[in-house]
Amino acid sequence: MAMKKKVKARYDVRAKVVKAMAHTTRLFIVDELAKGPRCVCELTEMVGDDISTVSRHLSVLKNAGLVFDEKQGTSVFYSLHCRCILDFFSCLESVIKINAKEQAELAK
Amino acid sequence: MAMKKKVKARYDVRAKVVKAMAHTTRLFIVDELAKGPRCVCELTEMVGDDISTVSRHLSVLKNAGLVFDEKQGTSVFYSLHCRCILDFFSCLESVIKINAKEQAELAK
DNA sequence: GACCTTGTTTGCTATTTTGCCAAATAGCCA
């Protein structure tokens, strides 16, 4: 009658990862971490939100298994867990480009 | 001081697409549409939610430019706008697999 | 037209997500 439990569970796992990415700031952070490890205060500086907010975003990403952290002195450096996340961005760009083209088409 | 407007705008556009995918049911729907066009009632049957809920999910996907709809008699068929969305799933699976492996490693 | 069937929209409530501030924690250094 409804989505089977097993099937639902599979999509739940996927959704967890997608949800972790589903925020402007977190997308920015992931992209930034692609360039290398960054500490919370560096990211905070770039993002411009309160440090507690940035820390919270990072914990969301960490919780989804997208990043990991390492303590170095009093700082905490975050890194991408797996560069395959970056494929996301190319997927995204394709979708966005195609939509833009479509939009332009309709505007004619 | 904060993320520059232009940069933020770019990530906002991306986030909109990711957010549209950030739901168990919507991920399921996208995957199902990969197999071909489906009408709302078919999807409703599979998902098991109220038809109004499914309709709303579809409008979210449509609004993000991920799907489009065509009326056929009294039914409305939805289709994937661009198959490149499916690359998302392979990205997701990579991430999930790697995390699972890591988990197993830690459990040792 | 009356009446289905299929979908969309609206109203409403419940839940989740955001993001700031303040308090708590942890590592350094004097």
Add this chain to the structure above:
DNA sequence: TGGCTATTTGGCAAAATAGCAAACAAGGTC
């Protein structure tokens, strides 16, 4: 130890989402 810096966590209010049910719309059929 005290004080300073970097980060996390708890509390809380505002905003966004989710999902049901009822009202509404649009195509068919008789």
